[in-house]
Amino acid sequence: MTSLLQTIENAYKGSWNCLVNQIIHPFSDGISSFYVLIFLSLAIWTIEICLPWRKNQSVLRKDFWLDAFYMFFNYYLFGLIIFAALSNTTSVLFSELMGSIGMPRRYIFDFFHYFPVWLQVIIFFMIRDFLQWCIHNLFHRIPFLWRFHKLHHSVREMGFAAHLRYHFMENVVYQLIGFVVLSYILHFKLEYGFYVYMIGTLIGHLNHANLGWDYGPLKYILNNPKMHIWHHVKDLPKDHRKGVNFGISLSCWDYLFKTNYIPSDGRDVELGFEGVENYPSNFFEQQIEPFKFN
Numbered sequence: 001m002t003s004l005l006q007t008i009e010n011a012y013k014g015s016w017n018c019l020v021n022q023i024i025h026p027f028s029d030g031i032s033s034f035y036v037l038i039f040l041s042l043a044i045w046t047i048e049i050c051l052p053w054r055k056n057q058s059v060l061r062k063d064f065w066l067d068a069f070y071m072f073f074n075y076y077l078f079g080l081i082i083f084a085a086l087s088n089t090t091s092v093l094f095s096e097l098m099g100s101i102g103m104p105r106r107y108i109f110d111f112f113h114y115f116p117v118w119l120q121v122i123i124f125f126m127i128r129d130f131l132q133w134c135i136h137n138l139f140h141r142i143p144f145l146w147r148f149h150k151l152h153h154s155v156r157e158m159g160f161a162a163h164l165r166y167h168f169m170e171n172v173v174y175q176l177i178g179f180v181v182l183s184y185i186l187h188f189k190l191e192y193g194f195y196v197y198m199i200g201t202l203i204g205h206l207n208h209a210n211l212g213w214d215y216g217p218l219k220y221i222l223n224n225p226k227m228h229i230w231h232h233v234k235d236l237p238k239d240h241r242k243g244v245n246f247g248i249s250l251s252c253w254d255y256l257f258k259t260n261y262i263p264s265d266g267r268d269v270e271l272g273f274e275g276v277e278n279y280p281s282n283f284f285e286q287q288i289e290p291f292k293f294n
């Protein structure tokens with residue numbers, strides 16, 4: 001018990017120190033993801049302002065500041081401090097549990113070890129993205145999970161910062177499944193993950209940006225704003241009711257599994273879901289909403 005408490009305490013201290021270090025020393029260990037997030041956000045916001053797709057959408061669109069808060073909450077307040085600490089603790093407990101049932105404690109298959117680092121990163125990116133595509137499907141198809149994912153679909157006016165408007169439980173589900181598959185089963189060393197996370201953030205910001213871009217022929221590989229807007233559309237035809245365009249960074253999974261849907265130019269489509277008008281509009285109520293059963 002003492003060692004478990006010590007593990008939790010060390011994990012929280014480690015996460016907190018890491019956050020403080022990232023803010024105070026931007027270049028101490030490569031470049032700090034805190035400043036990369038700020039830089040990417042400002043860069044894409046600038047492009048949105050210069051080349052807006054929906055020209056009548058205000059620069060400070062509806063819920064801009066709420067979404068800006070979500071960016072730092074999900075990446076830092078929750079992601080780094082709470083979740084990183086919890087997941088460090090969970091990985092220790094997980095390895096104890098696996099050991100106690102006769103399974104390997106650290107990993108099952110040293111899959112990534114067979115490839116050079118650059119190829120490891122590409123394979124990691126692709127497996128991770130496919131895994132996320134599968135999980136995103138589940139968030140739409142399982143009613144209990146949809147309760148949490150609804151928050152991301154409550155966006156009424158789309159802009160880059162909407163990318164990280166999601167419930168903290170999404171972090172828990174995505175990261176836990178990612179940890180088990182990529183780290184425990186396939187033994188990916190997370191220190192190589194930084195560039196993947198940053199590329200994922202860039203593509204995710206662009207997917208939600210007020211930009212009429214689809215990257216030409218690359219649209220069959222890369223997710224893009226003209227495709228992702230249809231993921232957020234309020235009214236879908238009956239045969240697509242469970243959702244369309246589930247891609248996170250890559251669009252190829254949707255083309256491969258026939259969940260792609262871009263019937264026309266989506267610039268002015270209505271966003272949300274049935275009843276979105278009555279969905280809570282502030283952070284705290286949005287966090288509690290999925291747990292209300294009545």
Ligand SMILES: [Zn+2]
Binds near residue numbers: 136140152153231
């Ligand atoms: Zn979705």
Ligand SMILES: [Zn+2]
Binds near residue numbers: 152162208228232
């Ligand atoms: Zn989205």
